[in-house]
Amino acid sequence: xxxxxxxxxxxxxxxxxxxxxxxxxxxxxxxxxxxxxxxxxxxxxxxxxxxxxxxxxxxxxxxxxxxxxxxxxxxxxxxxxxxxxxxxxxxxxxxxxxxxxxxxxxxxxxxxxxxxxxxx
Amino acid sequence: xxxxxxxxxxxxxxxxxxxxxxxxxxxxxxxxxxxxxxxxxxxxxxxxxxxxxxxxxxxxxxxxxxxxxxxxxxxxxxxxxxxxxxxxxxxxxxxxxxxxxxxxxxxxxxxxxxxxxxxxxxxxxxxxxxxxxxxxxxxxxxxxxxxxxxxxxxxxxxxxxxxxxxxxxxxxxxxxxxxxxxxxxxxxxxxxxxxxxxxxxxxxxxxxxxxxxxxxxxxxxxxxxxxxxxxxxxxxxx
Numbered sequence: 389x390x391x392x393x394x395x396x397x398x399x400x401x402x403x404x405x406x407x408x409x410x411x412x413x414x415x416x417x418x419x420x421x422x423x424x425x426x427x428x429x430x431x432x433x434x435x436x437x438x439x440x441x442x443x444x445x446x447x448x449x450x451x452x453x454x455x456x457x458x459x460x461x462x463x464x465x466x467x468x469x470x471x472x473x474x475x476x477x478x479x480x481x482x483x484x485x486x487x488x489x490x491x492x493x494x495x496x497x498x499x500x501x502x503x504x505x506x507x508x
Numbered sequence: 509x510x511x512x513x514x515x516x517x518x519x520x521x522x523x524x525x526x527x528x529x530x531x532x533x534x535x536x537x538x539x540x541x542x543x544x545x546x547x548x549x550x551x552x553x554x555x556x557x558x559x560x561x562x563x564x565x566x567x568x569x570x571x572x573x574x575x576x577x578x579x580x581x582x583x584x585x586x587x588x589x590x591x592x593x594x595x596x597x598x599x600x601x602x603x604x605x606x607x608x609x610x611x612x613x614x615x616x617x618x619x620x621x622x623x624x625x626x627x628x629x630x631x632x633x634x635x636x637x638x639x640x641x642x643x644x645x646x647x648x649x650x651x652x653x654x655x656x657x658x659x660x661x662x663x664x665x666x667x668x669x670x671x672x673x674x675x676x677x678x679x680x681x682x683x684x685x686x687x688x689x690x691x692x693x694x695x696x697x698x699x700x701x702x703x704x705x706x707x708x709x710x711x712x713x714x715x716x717x718x719x720x721x722x723x724x725x726x727x728x729x730x731x732x733x734x735x736x737x738x739x740x741x742x743x744x745x746x
Contacts, residue, residue: 481693
């Protein structure tokens with residue numbers, strides 16, 4: 389049976405999101421897949437913030453915005469937890485056997501503005 | 509806004525990476541200046557590092573400073589005596605007597621991680637008052653958090669946030685540093701800012717800790733290198 393769609397919330401009642409575009413710098417230019425990255429971020433965030441803490445951030449890693457060639461990705465969180473999420477990214481120093489560093493390119497309120505600038 | 513990282517160990521001290529590797533990574537991450545910290549051995553070591561740094565500074569267009577870190581009171585006295593030979597004087601926190609001695613000295617710029625390897629936070633209201641009047645910055649060290657985990661990390665973060673609370677109350681300058689020993693441990697300034705915010709600073713205070721406090725230290729370095737400078741608070745006026 390087809391599920392009935394929810395009525396869209398009014399703009400003032402919606403959650404205010406922020407989009408963080410980041411780049412991964414890895415040892416010897418290793419390329420990581422979306423699933424590698426997703427599991428690394430989720431594990432670190434669950435370790436650092438706990439299940440309750442992560443639930444407060446509305447964290448979501450956008451799959452279709454992952455640029456594997458340039459190792460650039462976009463994550464979404466709510467406007468109150470940008471600092472917490474950014475600090476968690478800083479605590480990831482390894483992905484598999486490779487050492488990595490995150491560079492935060494920009495934090496924006498709309499996905500369109502960062503996509504146009506950093507992803508072509 | 510210009511960001512600085514004033515606590516980096518290169519292969520000249522306990523670090524793994526070369527000065528060039530660290531400078532290039534710092535430039536890429538968006539830092540305006542960095543400070544290579546080392547433990548004192550002899551004067552020739554400082555002049556050797558100075559030569560190397562001036563070359564890299566021109567190549568990368570990065571402000572690079574030399575810092576010496578004192579590990580005990582005797583070393584601190586010795587480093588105070590030769591204060592003009594290098595840029596930044598750091599004191600390795602953890603021992604309560606050394607912490608106290610560091611905040612009493614006007615020559616000291618940064619007291620690094622006062623809570624390091626301690627169960628308490630290694631810093632109290634008396635020290636806070638002293639460091640506020642002597643303008644000794646208290647460091648938030650990112651590596652300490654990065655390399656610990658689970659209960660140890662939560663304890664360290666609690667101790668740092670208690671120190672931050674005291675620093676805010678007594679208007680003590682705070683500085684956020686990566687404390688990196690390898691160029692992989694250098695962090696994006698936005699990540700350091702965020703860690704500051706988690707530990708009890710608001711965004712503007714965190715920005716100050718990464719930009720304004722280091723700039724004040726740089727201003728002091730310039731004053732100190734002036735030929736008219738004699739000691740803190742004393743200079744020749746014509």
